[in-house]
Amino acid sequence: MATANHDALAELKALSNIIRENIDRLEATCKANGLEYPSSKAPYGPESEAARNLPDAMEAGSLIVSAATQLVAAVNPPPMTMFSLVGSFHIPAALRVVLETHTAEILHDAGPEGKHVNEIARPTKKDPAKLARILRFLATHHVFVEVSPDHFAHNRLSSLLDTHKSVDYILANPDKKHEGTPGMTAVIGHFTDEAFKAASYLGDVLLDPKTAFNVDASSTGFNRAYNTDKNVFDWFETPGNEWRLTRFGIAMDGAKSMSPPGAILEGFDWKGMKEGSLVVDVGGGVGSQSLTLAQNHPHLQFIVEDRTEFWNSNLPEHVQSGKVQFQAYNFLEDAQPIKNADIFLLRAILHDWADPYCLTILRHLRAAAAPTTRLIVVDNLIPYACEEKSTEDIPGAERRLPPAPLLANRGQANAIPYITDIQMMALLNGQERTITHVRNLLEQTGWKLVQVYHGSPFAMTNQKAIAVPV
Numbered sequence: 001m002a003t004a005n006h007d008a009l010a011e012l013k014a015l016s017n018i019i020r021e022n023i024d025r026l027e028a029t030c031k032a033n034g035l036e037y038p039s040s041k042a043p044y045g046p047e048s049e050a051a052r053n054l055p056d057a058m059e060a061g062s063l064i065v066s067a068a069t070q071l072v073a074a075v076n077p078p079p080m081t082m083f084s085l086v087g088s089f090h091i092p093a094a095l096r097v098v099l100e101t102h103t104a105e106i107l108h109d110a111g112p113e114g115k116h117v118n119e120i121a122r123p124t125k126k127d128p129a130k131l132a133r134i135l136r137f138l139a140t141h142h143v144f145v146e147v148s149p150d151h152f153a154h155n156r157l158s159s160l161l162d163t164h165k166s167v168d169y170i171l172a173n174p175d176k177k178h179e180g181t182p183g184m185t186a187v188i189g190h191f192t193d194e195a196f197k198a199a200s201y202l203g204d205v206l207l208d209p210k211t212a213f214n215v216d217a218s219s220t221g222f223n224r225a226y227n228t229d230k231n232v233f234d235w236f237e238t239p240g241n242e243w244r245l246t247r248f249g250i251a252m253d254g255a256k257s258m259s260p261p262g263a264i265l266e267g268f269d270w271k272g273m274k275e276g277s278l279v280v281d282v283g284g285g286v287g288s289q290s291l292t293l294a295q296n297h298p299h300l301q302f303i304v305e306d307r308t309e310f311w312n313s314n315l316p317e318h319v320q321s322g323k324v325q326f327q328a329y330n331f332l333e334d335a336q337p338i339k340n341a342d343i344f345l346l347r348a349i350l351h352d353w354a355d356p357y358c359l360t361i362l363r364h365l366r367a368a369a370a371p372t373t374r375l376i377v378v379d380n381l382i383p384y385a386c387e388e389k390s391t392e393d394i395p396g397a398e399r400r401l402p403p404a405p406l407l408a409n410r411g412q413a414n415a416i417p418y419i420t421d422i423q424m425m426a427l428l429n430g431q432e433r434t435i436t437h438v439r440n441l442l443e444q445t446g447w448k449l450v451q452v453y454h455g456s457p458f459a460m461t462n463q464k465a466i467a468v469p470v
């Protein structure tokens, strides 16, 4: 541990150099590609994100975020940092309020002058004085701008809360707010509601001797928060929760926007597969990953397996289109019915479940695998917060270390897998896993991990572990 002042200052200077060098790199990358770097004041949109999605810009951005957040932690008085950390649970509470008062839609056409909070609070008949404090708190975290006292306007971050639907439509059809959207608002809804409440009971579950070592999917913070014995997937299907199930399905689709477009296409030679190869998307939800694959690789066939109720209550038109076939399948209870799959795809599935459930899922797939079947596990492969040598024998597993003095896992630039890890624990006793952990599960179930793909530093649930039967 550094104790002398000059060490601490050397760290600050090194961090500031990383930031400066990588801003120059961003500038050069944008210039070389003739693209504008997106403004933090302009609304978010996939086209205007093009510069940020350039591989070199992503790497530069990741190093800047890593260095800047480390710099803040080093410079801010520790009690202030700790106070900010323990108080950060108010952020999702505030985000839920603005989401459910449709503030983003109310401000949609307000332009840079924004609107007075009285106007923002009126359509949902909320207290403007309280809403102003909520919005000011968020503006302090760069979500919305307070342009003049009590007048709030959009910026890039707050525009992610906007469904682009009219306020009148949402007020008349509250259950349809997220339908037909890219899904980020549904992600925000699920996180700030079910997940946030589940997380607030996580400590109770982990500290209670009766549940401390329990890995049951229905013995979680979620179960305490909602006072139910059902796991979250069963609970979503109980009468009265239809809108939550729909929101969750749209949220899963929306999580794609947290990765570069087409992230599922990377890291595996889909093109090299023979004509008519069959991809079975196990627990494929509304089939959004299979659709992306089908659109880009029309020579492949797809079957999306999930619990019946899931797709019928989400996107029935996908079932009717025929491009992707849907099949009811319970991966915890049933033998895998497809015996001639070329690929079993498991995206964001293993992370939902504790090890005993994953072993069941993997054994069912192994029993149905042909010698040529490939298993592609797409999940976050969570790095230790220090250097890791134990998986370097697996092709693709090695990670490039960032420059000193950054954390080996890039800290806040790589925060999402650690957030989803705790989220999975709070909701289902699931978890994100290290490469070693995934390898162990595969080895216990007759699979061998042969290739790892890390992908973009800013992508969500895009890392791939490719396995073959043994």
Ligand SMILES: C[S@@+](CC[C@H](N)C(=O)[O-])C[C@H]1O[C@@H](n2cnc3c(N)ncnc32)[C@H](O)[C@@H]1O
Pocket (backbone or CB within 6 Å): 233, 252, 253, 282, 283, 284, 285, 286, 288, 289, 305, 306, 307, 310, 329, 330, 331, 332, 333, 346, 347, 348, 349, 352
């Ligand atoms: C986190 S979502 C992932 C969806 C999709 N693979 C993706 O990447 O967007 C988990 C999916 O597992 C499905 N699921 C949960 N329990 C299941 C079970 N026992 N059998 C089959 N599917 C299940 C859920 O309905 C949901 O669609």
